[in-house]
Amino acid sequence: MTPHNHDTASPDLTQETFQELLQEKLRAAVRLTLATVLEEEVEAYLQAGRYERTPQRRDRRNGYYSRGLGTGVGQIDELPVPRTRKGHRTQLFKRYQRRQQELDAAICEMFVSGASMEQVGQVMESLTGQAPSPATVSRTFHSLESEYKVWKERQLSAHYHYAFADGTYFTVIYGDKGHKMPILAVVGINLQGEKEVLGFTTGDRENQHAWNDLLDDLKERGLQQVDLWISDGHQATMNAITSRFPNAQRQRCVLHKINNVLGYIPKQQQTVVKPELKAIFYHDSLEKAQQELAAFCVKYESLYPSAVACLQRDIDACLTFYCFPETHWRTIRTNNPIERLFAEVKKRSHKMAAAFRNEDSCLLLFYAVTRTLQFKRVSMPRNRT
Structure with missing residues (x-):
């Protein structure tokens, strides 16, 4: 052998x-x-x-x-x-087409939930034997276009208790280079305390025409009354709100105000001044807040006149929230609800910057992320109408 x-x-x-x-x-x-x-x-x-x-x-x-x-x-x-x-x-291909549509939806949901291209590729390869190509990813996003069109043309409630307006920038890719794309957005809280994104568009927050167009769109879709608008101190935003909703009250974001004031104070002194400054906006009544404000101005007017002048500028609009239910103060004294929206969109889209190829894809991806978000409900007192 x-x-x-x-x-x-x-x-x-x-x-x-x-x-x-x-x-x-x-x-x-x-x-x-x-x-x-x-x-x-x-x-x-x-x-x-x-x-x-x-x-x-x-x-x-x-x-x-x-x-x-x-x-x-x-x-x-x-x-x-x-x-x-x-x-x-x-009929065989129709059955596979339905399967492909389900896979496309899964790809889209994974991306807008913050998964990276590599993670999505691994999951889809285990299901189908191959990772999705960039063309496939692009196609899945564009499959949302008809849904997005219906969403942005939907009718809104006539009355919202609160609305938050702000703008930010996202990175889009032109010719393999990153460029800043400005986005303006409005988040509302309806009479039932439910938060929702009312609308968004491209445009610089310093551009009043862009804000006018966005607010006009909201009105054309049924929005008639907002009890309180919350925004930062950009003049274009405030002018547009006053122009389109002249009967609404206005609240300036207190965090923006605090940061603006601290900008006039030496860094080594900011840790001392900040708690006193913040206390103005975190008292349990408007009367105590005004007393704290007066004491702050007396104490620091000679030391930091520019800081005090900044604080006093439009200060009444920073204290408007005290006129609303105390249980809502935490929500309405800052622009945090819309800031968190922007942060979440940026967080989820960071791993797929290549999807932002132009203005339309930027808006589509913004919608793709916002449609999946769950906002915390605000409890509304029964005696409010």
Whole structure:
């Protein structure tokens, strides 16, 4: 008996090579199965076998055409599809189309939930045998366009207790270079205490025309009354709100005011001054807040006149929240609800900056993220109408 020579044994297959061979064999098996299903389907439709003469025959064969099909084991290329003279259409591809739509939706949801391209690729490869290409990712986002169009044209409630207006910047890619894209947005709290994104658009927050256009759009969609608008101190934002909603009260974000005032105080003194400054906006009554304000101005007017002048500028608008239910003060004295919205969109979109290729894709991705967010409800007192 010839002894076995260990030195000449075939090298072991690597795990990667084994997986590739296995996938190849599986694809061949799936291709054969699908081809058989297509043949059986067309024979059932014809009500006759190949070359069979029968009065029940409904149609005749007319050769084949080839097409590809994405499956759970990867792409099946050159699948032979029977043709008939009357143009019979197989139901097999409709079933796979529904499956592909479900996969597209899954890709989109994973991305807007903050998953990276690598993470999405790993998940989709385990499901379909191949990772999504950049073209596939782009297609899944554009599948949201019709949904986004309906959303941005939807009717709004006529009356909101509160509305937050602010702007920010997102990075878009033009010619492989990053550029800042300004976004303006409005978040509302309705009579039931539910927060919702009312609308958003591209535009600089220093541009009053852009704000006018956004607010006009909200009014055209049914918004008539807002009890209190919350915004930062940008003049364009305030002018647009006053112009479009002259009867609404206005609240300036106190965090923006505090930071602006601290900008006039030496850094080494800010840790001393900040608690006193912050106390103005965190008392339990308007009267105590005004007393704290007066004491602060007396104490620091000679030391930091520019800081005190900054604080006194439009100070009444910084204290408006005291006129509303105390349980709402934490929500309405700052622009935090809309700031958190911007932060969440940036966080989730950071790993997919390449999706921001132009203004339209920026708005579409902003919508794709906001549609998945869950906002905390605000409890409304029963005596408010």
